[in-house]
Amino acid sequence: MTVIDNRASRYTEVAVAITCPCCGAEFDATLFQFGHRVRCQCGVEIEYPGALQRAGHVLTQGDVEVTAHEDRCIGCLLGSACGDILGAAVEGWSASDIRQSFIELRDFLDTDRGFGRYTDDTQMTLALAASLVEHGRVDAEPVSAKYAEFYEPRRGYGGAAHRVMRLLQAGGDYRGTGRLQFPEGSFGNGGAMRIAPVGLVYRHADDKMLARAVEDALLCTHVHPEAIDGALVQAKAVAIAATTAPESFDPERVVHVVSRTCRTEIMQAKLRILADGLRHADDDLFVIAGVGNGIRASQAVAAALWAFLRRWNTPEECVIRAVNFGGDTDTIGAMAGALVGALHGTAWIPARWHDNIENGPHGRDEIVALARRLAGLNLQGD
Numbered sequence: 001m002t003v004i005d006n007r008a009s010r011y012t013e014v015a016v017a018i019t020c021p022c023c024g025a026e027f028d029a030t031l032f033q034f035g036h037r038v039r040c041q042c043g044v045e046i047e048y049p050g051a052l053q054r055a056g057h058v059l060t061q062g063d064v065e066v067t068a069h070e071d072r073c074i075g076c077l078l079g080s081a082c083g084d085i086l087g088a089a090v091e092g093w094s095a096s097d098i099r100q101s102f103i104e105l106r107d108f109l110d111t112d113r114g115f116g117r118y119t120d121d122t123q124m125t126l127a128l129a130a131s132l133v134e135h136g137r138v139d140a141e142p143v144s145a146k147y148a149e150f151y152e153p154r155r156g157y158g159g160a161a162h163r164v165m166r167l168l169q170a171g172g173d174y175r176g177t178g179r180l181q182f183p184e185g186s187f188g189n190g191g192a193m194r195i196a197p198v199g200l201v202y203r204h205a206d207d208k209m210l211a212r213a214v215e216d217a218l219l220c221t222h223v224h225p226e227a228i229d230g231a232l233v234q235a236k237a238v239a240i241a242a243t244t245a246p247e248s249f250d251p252e253r254v255v256h257v258v259s260r261t262c263r264t265e266i267m268q269a270k271l272r273i274l275a276d277g278l279r280h281a282d283d284d285l286f287v288i289a290g291v292g293n294g295i296r297a298s299q300a301v302a303a304a305l306w307a308f309l310r311r312w313n314t315p316e317e318c319v320i321r322a323v324n325f326g327g328d329t330d331t332i333g334a335m336a337g338a339l340v341g342a343l344h345g346t347a348w349i350p351a352r353w354h355d356n357i358e359n360g361p362h363g364r365d366e367i368v369a370l371a372r373r374l375a376g377l378n379l380q381g382d
């Protein structure tokens with residue numbers, strides 16, 4: 001038996017495809033479990049290769065197996081946390097201020113929250129993921145309660161978000177809190193920053209079902225069309241990344257597909273700048289000047305997507321560039337990290353980041369456990 005594309009993972013072995021030794025037919029390795037046999041169409045019985053060895057790790061019967069999709073889910077959540085932590089130290093800085101201080105910021109820095117501590121972006125992502133695995137889908141009421149349950153004031157939430165979380169904790173109606181600050185709702189990126197788990201779970205859903213899940217995930221904080229659309233574009237991009245083999249990734253096709261999903265003119269205009277940027281090989285400075293890097297959903301989502309489209313094949317550099325664009329750096333970094341993690345899994349995450357992600361309550365080990373459970377969900381309608 002030949003195991004092809006035996007992709008590395010930070011956690012255990014990921015065998016992507018297994019070929020029949022008789023007729024050469026290929027099987028998705030995620031169909032196999034330890035000790036299981038699958039009968040090929042040619043009649044030969046194929047058994048999962050139970051003792052693959054890579055990087056000194058041998059799988060044994062008692063190991064928890066990580067499938068290729070699980071590895072992408074773990075990579076997506078950990079990648080997002082890494083971008084958030086890296087960017088948190090320079091949130092609100094301009095690109096030139098970051099360059100003057102660090103040339104290029106590549107390592108976590110100590111902040112007043114502590115070294116390796118994530119911000120509201122990761123905290124709300126984990127709350128959304130936890131609600132998804134508990135209820136098996138996005139449901140606005142329990143999701144809102146979960147945000148309030150996870151809320152810690154020192155995680156860098158915006159002023160309006162503090163009020164919303166406190167109101168929800170006090171039993172406020174989740175259907176009204178999204179209009180607390182402005183009657184039309186906030187157009188900020190606080191919905192897009194946390195939406196990656198929805199992209200993973202609804203990766204095969206149609207756009208209507210995906211949009212409904214995004215709206216429900218955002219309802220208690222973001223009801224403005226721009227905020228919803230930014231989150232929808234990010235969720236769609238995560239879904240595409242999670243279902244695309246890295247070797248066949250095509251950035252121009254991704255822009256095309258998310259443009260069809262996108263529903264507002266302001267987001268469409270940003271996506272046109274990204275498409276032009278790819279076509280003309282524009283530099284980062286030019287594209288980011290065009291789309292912006294602020295707290296508006298359309299700006300931050302476009303900036304993160306640009307980092308991904310330009311550097312999808314060098315994931316660590318993608319996250320570093322996203323943060324070094326300046327502006328809302330933790331959010332742009334988190335969204336770029338979610339995208340490259342969904343595409344590549346975990347193997348790319350450098351040890352200096354991975355090993356320094358906080359690991360107390362709701363820390364790294366819990367993030368991995370949550371991602372494994374997310375991987376079991378695949379919602380695609382009736």
Ligand SMILES: [Mg+2]
Pocket residue numbers: 119120121155156330331
């Ligand atoms: Mg933040």
